[in-house]
Amino acid sequence: MFYLDGTATTKPYPSVIKAMVNAMENHFGNPSSLHMLGRDAEEILKAARECLAKDLNVKPKEIIFTSGGTESNNLAILGSIRHKNQIFVTDKAEHASVTECAKYLESKGVQVCYLDIDEAGHPHLDQFENILKLKPDLVSLMQVNNEIGTCLDIEKITDRLKQISPKTLLHVDGVQAYGKFDLDLSREGIDLYSLSGHKVHGPKGIGALYIKEGVKIQPILFGGGQEKGFRPGTENSYALAGFTEAVRVNRGERKRDFEKVLHCREQLKGSLSDLEGVKFLGSEEFFSPYILSIAFQGIKSEILLHYLEREGIFVSTGSACSKGKISSVIQTLKLPKDYMDGMLRISLSPDYDEKDMDFVGQKIKCAVQEIRQIIGGKV
Numbered sequence: 344m345f346y347l348d349g350t351a352t353t354k355p356y357p358s359v360i361k362a363m364v365n366a367m368e369n370h371f372g373n374p375s376s377l378h379m380l381g382r383d384a385e386e387i388l389k390a391a392r393e394c395l396a397k398d399l400n401v402k403p404k405e406i407i408f409t410s411g412g413t414e415s416n417n418l419a420i421l422g423s424i425r426h427k428n429q430i431f432v433t434d435k436a437e438h439a440s441v442t443e444c445a446k447y448l449e450s451k452g453v454q455v456c457y458l459d460i461d462e463a464g465h466p467h468l469d470q471f472e473n474i475l476k477l478k479p480d481l482v483s484l485m486q487v488n489n490e491i492g493t494c495l496d497i498e499k500i501t502d503r504l505k506q507i508s509p510k511t512l513l514h515v516d517g518v519q520a521y522g523k524f525d526l527d528l529s530r531e532g533i534d535l536y537s538l539s540g541h542k543v544h545g546p547k548g549i550g551a552l553y554i555k556e557g558v559k560i561q562p563i564l565f566g567g568g569q570e571k572g573f574r575p576g577t578e579n580s581y582a583l584a585g586f587t588e589a590v591r592v593n594r595g596e597r598k599r600d601f602e603k604v605l606h607c608r609e610q611l612k613g614s615l616s617d618l619e620g621v622k623f624l625g626s627e628e629f630f631s632p633y634i635l636s637i638a639f640q641g642i643k644s645e646i647l648l649h650y651l652e653r654e655g656i657f658v659s660t661g662s663a664c665s666k667g668k669i670s671s672v673i674q675t676l677k678l679p680k681d682y683m684d685g686m687l688r689i690s691l692s693p694d695y696d697e698k699d700m701d702f703v704g705q706k707i708k709c710a711v712q713e714i715r716q717i718i719g720g721k722v
């Protein structure tokens with residue numbers, strides 16, 4: 344089997360599963376309980392916070408654990424924008440957990456500015472500079488685009504912010520970047536940063552929001568006051584035990600995995616490049632090697648996905664055609680019409696090598712040619 348859908352979710356490391364089972368069997372107390380079992384469970388939280396903070400080079404008190412990337416994005420945005428007279432800036436290629444917040448804020452009368460993206464998937468900088476003159480309250484952009492893998496040039500963004508509107512808060516959705524790229528949040532000029540456990544071989548249902556010391560946001564959930572009141576509700580200590588282990592293992596493997604995946608991506612690209620009617624999407628310059636998005640002319644990607652599934656190759660159509668709708672990212676890329684339905688997102692994984700990618704490339708080629716023959720497509 345070739346599991347090439349790690350952008351959707353990654354397989355937990357075996358030691359993550361062990362850590363979770365151990366927490367469930369032996370450390371099941373409620374971290375808020377005053378007795379020994381509570382203190383025992385609280386230790387899991389403390390270790391998780393310290394481990395993640397060390398990895399991001401921030402202070403443990405700057406980490407709030409959440410249920411995942413969606414909640415972290417909601418907390419960052421809705422917790423920062425509380426009044427009608429505030430201004431929120433994002434772009435047209437964000438994850439639904441950001442765009443739906445933007446729509447909600449618009450419905451409440453907040454001014455929301457959507458930056459256009461260029462054909463590589465980057466937000467337009469000149470437009471950004473102009474919008475910054477309005478002195479917005481919050482900018483939210485993703486570090487790695489989950490559909491096409493384009494990376495944000497954080498340095499350029501923070502540079503413009505510092506120059507034009509230094510009081511504007513910057514939120515970065517790092518869900519597809521965390522665990523892949525080295526990141527020193529203490530130096531990046533980022534105020535709020537979202538990440539998710541299940542994208543880094545940890546469990547689902549756990550994530551975090553980094554809130555830089557001194558940045559004031561409001562809670563969006565109310566209850567027992569856990570996580571400094573930002574995330575009330577009994578903490579998911581089992582998932583946190585697994586997440587800590589995922590962070591620990593991932594940190595050790597990060598550089599090696601990145602290099603391996605980069606080579607695999609090049610190999611796969613190379614093996615597909617002699618196929619006609621193929622477009623590789625995203626940036627050639629700033630990209631995550633973990634994502635290769637390809638548009639095939641005259642192909643319905645759902646059919647291709649199922650062809651590949653029969654061969655034991657698991658990929659994604661991206662969010663491109665969800666419920667029959669072409670995603671706003673793909674629309675913005677201005678692909679020719681006959682490529683729009685044929686987008687495949689292949690998530691590269693360090694579990695495979697270049698030979699494997701050559702094999703996968705050959706299988707994709709055969710499947711594309713066969714489908715085109717059946718539908719009589721002219722390519």
Ligand code: PMP
Nearest residue numbers: 411412413438489516518519539
């Ligand atoms: N942002 C991005 C860029 C994502 O790719 C995802 C997950 N697909 C999310 C946010 C949401 O993360 P989660 O699944 O942990 O809620």
